Amino acid sequence: MLISLRVINVFSNILFVVILFSCNSSPAINFKKPSSQKNNFKVALLPYTNFDSALLNFVKNETAQFYNCEVIALKSVPLPSFTFYPPRNRYRADSLLKYEKNILLPGVDAIAGLTNKDISTSNGKISDWGVFGLGMCPGKVCVISVYRLQR
Secondary structure: OOOHHHHHHHHHHHHHHHHHHHHOOOOOOOOOOOOOOOOEEEEEEEEEOOOOOHHHHHHHHHHHHHHEEEEEOOOOEEEOHEEEHHHHHEEEEHHHHHHHHHHHOOOOOEEEEEEEOEEEEEOOOEEEEEEEEEEEOOOOOOEEEHHHOOO
8 A cells, every 4th residue: 555745744744743842841832822923942854864855845844834933954964873773674763862962953952853764762671663753751852764654
């Protein structure tokens, strides 16, 4: 069964905003009173190598519009080699979060890594659980993968 690009785009955007803002212990954005005034919150999108540029632009525009905040797209970077888990051919999401936390730029409130590769984390007794995304709670970083949407 093929999933249309539009469905992937919508689901990716929803997943992005849920992960990015659900773990913030003190929300910087007021959902009750929409305002035409620009929010001071600044989000950086970090596309990892080969992430679809059209999808990146879609997520950037939708996030900026929905949250009325500034969203910047950073230059694409390779997935760090230390995050690769060879037995399952995946990248460790928890290691990607640590990497992103270390490169958080001054003046940026949150960073979201975007990849088309399979990512995983530990889940109880399962040491390598495949996930759509992961965020630090509380925290300012998350990583999202569209890999499982394309299967």
